[in-house]
Amino acid sequence: MSLSTAEKKRLRQIGHHLNPVVLLGGNGLTEAVIAEIDARLEDHELIKVRVGGEDRAARLAAIEEIANATKSEVAQIIGKLALLYRAARKPDPKLSNLLRVTS
Incomplete structure (x- = not known):
């Protein structure tokens, strides 16, 4: 599932105003952190x-x-920030950053 240049541009525009929802700190990348990122995605x-x-x-x-x-x-990726995208199995219009912007 590779994103096209146009798709990446659209996602960057939407993601510009987002704040980080997961901070990877001193403990590094653990199973708990991956599970949290997976849930937020x-x-x-x-x-x-x-x-x-x-x-x-x-x-x-x-x-x-x-x-x-x-x-x-x-x-x-800009410095220490990464913008990640994964389509939800059942998108929630109240939570999805993509659906909230387009509606």
Whole structure:
């Protein structure tokens, strides 16, 4: 499920005003963090995740691992923030960041 350039642009526009819903801190990437990201993706479809740490390569590896573990697509990475997208099985119009914007 690869996103086209136009789809990424649309997701970046929607995600611009979002705040991070998951912060990856000192304990690193744990099963609990992945479960939380997975749950937030199911609720909101488009989320921002803040990945801490000063090592850029480690941050990028963590973001890639999150995307693989949650079966999501990375729409954008800016510094320590990653914008992740995964279509919900049953989108909730009250929670979905995509449906709230388009309605």
